[in-house]
Amino acid sequence: MIYKGHFSSRTDIGKVRITNEDQAYVLTNYQGDVFMVVCDGMGGQNKGDYASKVAIDHLVEAFQNKKKGPSILSRAWLRRVIKEANAIIFNEASKNPMYEGMGTTCVAVLIQGNRMIVANVGDSRAYGYDERGLRRLTNDQTYVDYLYRSGQIAERDKESSPDRHVLMNALGIYPSASLDLAVLPYGGETIMLCSDGLYNNVSEPEIRAILSTDERPDQKISSLIAEANANGGSDNMAIAIWEADRHD
Secondary structure, rough: OOEEEEEEEOOOOOOOOOOEEEEEEEEEEEOOEEEEEEEEEEEOOOOHHHHHHHHHHHHHHHHOOOOOHHHHHHHHHEEEEEEHHHHHHHHHHHHHHOOOOOEEEEEEEEOOEEEEEEEEEEOEEEEEEEEEEEOOOOOOEEHHHHHHHOOOOOHOOOOOOOOOOOOOOOOOOOOOOEEEEEEEEEOEEEEEEOOOOOOOOHHHHHHHHHHHHOOHHHHHHHHHHHHHOOOOOOOOOOEEEEEEOOOO
Protein backbone atom coordinates (compact mmCIF):
# COMPACT_ATOMS: atom_id res chain seq x y z
CA MET A 1 0.00 0.00 0.00
CA ILE A 2 1.22 3.48 -0.88
CA TYR A 3 0.19 6.07 1.69
CA LYS A 4 -0.72 9.59 0.69
CA GLY A 5 -0.49 12.38 3.20
CA HIS A 6 0.77 15.78 4.24
CA PHE A 7 4.08 16.90 5.67
CA SER A 8 6.03 19.89 6.91
CA SER A 9 9.43 20.74 8.36
CA ARG A 10 10.89 23.76 10.11
CA THR A 11 13.75 24.91 12.30
CA ASP A 12 13.86 27.59 14.98
CA ILE A 13 16.79 29.28 16.67
CA GLY A 14 15.21 29.15 20.14
CA LYS A 15 15.64 31.78 22.84
CA VAL A 16 19.30 31.36 23.83
CA ARG A 17 21.52 30.50 20.84
CA ILE A 18 22.87 33.17 18.51
CA THR A 19 23.09 30.84 15.48
CA ASN A 20 20.88 28.05 14.17
CA GLU A 21 22.77 24.80 13.50
CA ASP A 22 19.71 22.57 12.95
CA GLN A 23 18.28 21.35 9.63
CA ALA A 24 15.06 19.54 8.73
CA TYR A 25 13.58 18.28 5.47
CA VAL A 26 10.73 16.08 4.21
CA LEU A 27 10.09 15.12 0.61
CA THR A 28 8.37 12.46 -1.48
CA ASN A 29 9.03 10.95 -4.89
CA TYR A 30 6.88 9.74 -7.77
CA GLN A 31 6.90 6.21 -6.33
CA GLY A 32 5.13 7.38 -3.18
CA ASP A 33 8.16 6.97 -0.92
CA VAL A 34 8.53 9.48 1.93
CA PHE A 35 11.95 10.61 3.14
CA MET A 36 12.43 12.60 6.36
CA VAL A 37 15.67 13.83 7.90
CA VAL A 38 16.72 16.04 10.83
CA CYS A 39 20.31 17.08 11.59
CA ASP A 40 21.63 18.96 14.63
CA GLY A 41 25.07 20.44 14.01
CA MET A 42 27.81 20.69 16.60
CA GLY A 43 31.14 22.47 16.79
CA GLY A 44 30.22 26.13 17.23
CA GLN A 45 31.34 29.18 15.21
CA ASN A 46 29.21 28.11 12.21
CA LYS A 47 30.94 24.73 11.99
CA GLY A 48 27.87 22.90 13.21
CA ASP A 49 25.70 24.80 10.77
CA TYR A 50 27.98 23.76 7.91
CA ALA A 51 28.14 20.12 9.00
CA SER A 52 24.36 19.76 9.29
CA LYS A 53 23.82 21.46 5.92
CA VAL A 54 26.38 19.22 4.20
CA ALA A 55 24.69 16.13 5.64
CA ILE A 56 21.12 17.08 4.79
CA ASP A 57 22.01 18.33 1.31
CA HIS A 58 23.77 15.05 0.50
CA LEU A 59 20.91 12.90 1.81
CA VAL A 60 18.19 14.89 0.05
CA GLU A 61 20.04 14.81 -3.28
CA ALA A 62 20.67 11.09 -2.89
CA PHE A 63 16.94 10.47 -2.33
CA GLN A 64 16.03 12.58 -5.34
CA ASN A 65 18.34 10.39 -7.45
CA LYS A 66 17.38 7.11 -5.79
CA LYS A 67 16.14 4.28 -7.98
CA LYS A 68 13.14 2.19 -7.01
CA GLY A 69 13.93 -0.91 -4.98
CA PRO A 70 12.63 -3.20 -2.21
CA SER A 71 13.15 -2.29 1.43
CA ILE A 72 16.15 -4.62 1.79
CA LEU A 73 17.97 -2.64 -0.92
CA SER A 74 16.75 0.66 0.50
CA ARG A 75 18.20 -0.27 3.87
CA ALA A 76 21.61 -0.71 2.26
CA TRP A 77 21.08 2.53 0.32
CA LEU A 78 20.31 4.53 3.47
CA ARG A 79 23.31 3.11 5.30
CA ARG A 80 25.54 3.94 2.33
CA VAL A 81 24.41 7.54 1.86
CA ILE A 82 24.74 8.33 5.57
CA LYS A 83 28.27 6.92 5.53
CA GLU A 84 28.98 9.05 2.45
CA ALA A 85 27.78 12.15 4.32
CA ASN A 86 30.05 11.24 7.22
CA ALA A 87 33.05 10.95 4.87
CA ILE A 88 32.32 14.31 3.25
CA ILE A 89 32.15 16.09 6.62
CA PHE A 90 35.19 14.29 8.05
CA ASN A 91 37.32 14.98 4.99
CA GLU A 92 36.36 18.65 4.93
CA ALA A 93 37.21 19.00 8.61
CA SER A 94 40.54 17.21 8.06
CA LYS A 95 41.73 19.49 5.27
CA ASN A 96 40.27 22.79 6.49
CA PRO A 97 41.33 23.97 9.99
CA MET A 98 38.32 26.31 10.02
CA TYR A 99 36.03 23.28 10.24
CA GLU A 100 38.08 21.14 12.63
CA GLY A 101 35.90 19.36 15.18
CA MET A 102 32.60 19.86 13.41
CA GLY A 103 29.93 17.18 13.33
CA THR A 104 26.20 16.62 13.28
CA THR A 105 23.56 14.26 14.53
CA CYS A 106 21.35 12.66 11.92
CA VAL A 107 18.01 10.90 12.18
CA ALA A 108 16.29 9.77 8.99
CA VAL A 109 13.17 7.78 8.11
CA LEU A 110 12.35 6.30 4.70
CA ILE A 111 8.74 5.14 4.36
CA GLN A 112 8.02 2.64 1.57
CA GLY A 113 4.51 1.23 1.60
CA ASN A 114 4.03 -0.82 4.76
CA ARG A 115 7.69 -0.58 5.83
CA MET A 116 9.82 2.19 7.22
CA ILE A 117 13.58 2.28 7.59
CA VAL A 118 14.81 4.27 10.58
CA ALA A 119 18.44 5.41 10.84
CA ASN A 120 20.02 7.27 13.73
CA VAL A 121 23.38 8.82 14.60
CA GLY A 122 23.48 10.87 17.81
CA ASP A 123 20.60 12.11 19.92
CA SER A 124 18.03 13.52 17.52
CA ARG A 125 14.89 11.38 17.67
CA ALA A 126 12.18 9.71 15.63
CA TYR A 127 8.70 9.21 17.10
CA GLY A 128 5.60 7.40 15.89
CA TYR A 129 2.14 8.53 16.97
CA ASP A 130 -1.30 6.95 16.54
CA GLU A 131 -4.38 6.18 18.66
CA ARG A 132 -2.25 3.93 20.87
CA GLY A 133 -0.06 6.87 21.88
CA LEU A 134 3.47 8.16 21.30
CA ARG A 135 6.38 5.77 20.91
CA ARG A 136 10.05 6.50 20.42
CA LEU A 137 11.60 4.78 17.41
CA THR A 138 15.25 5.57 18.19
CA ASN A 139 17.63 5.35 21.14
CA ASP A 140 19.77 8.36 22.04
CA GLN A 141 23.45 7.69 21.45
CA THR A 142 24.55 9.57 24.57
CA TYR A 143 26.75 8.62 27.49
CA VAL A 144 23.85 8.74 29.94
CA ASP A 145 21.78 6.40 27.77
CA TYR A 146 24.76 4.04 27.61
CA LEU A 147 24.92 4.09 31.41
CA TYR A 148 21.18 3.39 31.62
CA ARG A 149 21.16 0.57 29.06
CA SER A 150 24.17 -1.06 30.75
CA GLY A 151 22.37 -0.94 34.10
CA GLN A 152 24.72 1.56 35.77
CA ILE A 153 22.02 4.15 36.49
CA ALA A 154 18.24 4.04 36.86
CA GLU A 155 15.89 5.66 34.37
CA ARG A 156 14.84 8.24 36.96
CA ASP A 157 18.46 9.45 37.17
CA LYS A 158 18.88 10.13 33.45
CA GLU A 159 17.43 13.65 33.41
CA SER A 160 19.50 14.83 36.40
CA SER A 161 22.79 13.33 35.20
CA PRO A 162 25.52 15.88 34.37
CA ASP A 163 26.42 13.65 31.40
CA ARG A 164 22.97 13.69 29.80
CA HIS A 165 24.10 15.88 26.85
CA VAL A 166 27.40 14.06 26.16
CA LEU A 167 27.18 12.47 22.70
CA MET A 168 28.73 9.06 22.02
CA ASN A 169 28.36 9.37 18.26
CA ALA A 170 27.95 11.94 15.48
CA LEU A 171 28.58 12.26 11.76
CA GLY A 172 31.95 13.67 10.78
CA ILE A 173 33.83 12.90 13.99
CA TYR A 174 35.41 9.61 12.86
CA PRO A 175 36.60 8.40 9.43
CA SER A 176 33.84 5.80 9.32
CA ALA A 177 30.30 6.25 10.65
CA SER A 178 28.47 3.81 12.89
CA LEU A 179 24.69 4.06 12.96
CA ASP A 180 21.59 2.37 14.30
CA LEU A 181 19.39 1.08 11.49
CA ALA A 182 16.06 -0.74 11.70
CA VAL A 183 13.29 -1.84 9.33
CA LEU A 184 9.90 -1.48 11.04
CA PRO A 185 6.29 -2.06 9.98
CA TYR A 186 4.40 1.07 8.92
CA GLY A 187 0.64 1.29 9.24
CA GLY A 188 -0.14 4.93 8.53
CA GLU A 189 0.87 6.46 11.86
CA THR A 190 2.18 10.00 12.19
CA ILE A 191 5.98 10.19 12.14
CA MET A 192 7.86 13.05 13.79
CA LEU A 193 11.60 13.68 13.78
CA CYS A 194 13.15 16.29 16.07
CA SER A 195 16.42 17.53 17.51
CA ASP A 196 17.08 17.66 21.25
CA GLY A 197 16.14 21.34 21.36
CA LEU A 198 12.52 20.24 21.16
CA TYR A 199 12.34 17.27 23.51
CA ASN A 200 14.52 18.94 26.15
CA ASN A 201 11.96 21.76 26.36
CA VAL A 202 8.70 19.94 25.64
CA SER A 203 7.77 16.75 27.49
CA GLU A 204 6.58 13.65 25.67
CA PRO A 205 3.02 14.04 27.10
CA GLU A 206 2.99 17.60 25.73
CA ILE A 207 4.27 16.38 22.34
CA ARG A 208 1.58 13.70 22.29
CA ALA A 209 -1.13 16.24 23.10
CA ILE A 210 -0.10 18.50 20.21
CA LEU A 211 0.22 15.65 17.73
CA SER A 212 -3.27 14.45 18.69
CA THR A 213 -4.96 17.67 17.51
CA ASP A 214 -6.64 18.16 14.14
CA GLU A 215 -4.16 20.85 13.11
CA ARG A 216 -2.15 20.56 9.89
CA PRO A 217 1.48 19.37 10.21
CA ASP A 218 2.80 22.93 9.79
CA GLN A 219 0.45 24.17 12.51
CA LYS A 220 1.53 21.38 14.86
CA ILE A 221 5.16 22.30 14.29
CA SER A 222 4.37 25.94 15.10
CA SER A 223 2.63 24.81 18.31
CA LEU A 224 5.59 22.62 19.31
CA ILE A 225 8.06 25.46 18.70
CA ALA A 226 5.91 27.93 20.62
CA GLU A 227 5.70 25.53 23.56
CA ALA A 228 9.46 24.92 23.54
CA ASN A 229 10.21 28.64 23.50
CA ALA A 230 7.67 29.27 26.25
CA ASN A 231 9.53 26.68 28.33
CA GLY A 232 12.88 28.42 27.86
CA GLY A 233 13.90 27.71 24.27
CA SER A 234 17.34 26.61 25.47
CA ASP A 235 18.54 25.35 22.07
CA ASN A 236 17.91 25.35 18.35
CA MET A 237 15.19 22.96 17.28
CA ALA A 238 14.39 21.11 14.07
CA ILE A 239 11.10 19.29 13.48
CA ALA A 240 9.76 17.23 10.58
CA ILE A 241 6.25 15.71 10.53
CA TRP A 242 4.57 13.29 8.13
CA GLU A 243 0.87 12.45 8.46
CA ALA A 244 -0.80 9.86 6.27
CA ASP A 245 -4.35 10.60 5.12
CA ARG A 246 -6.97 8.92 7.25
CA HIS A 247 -9.10 6.20 5.72
CA ASP A 248 -12.31 5.97 7.72
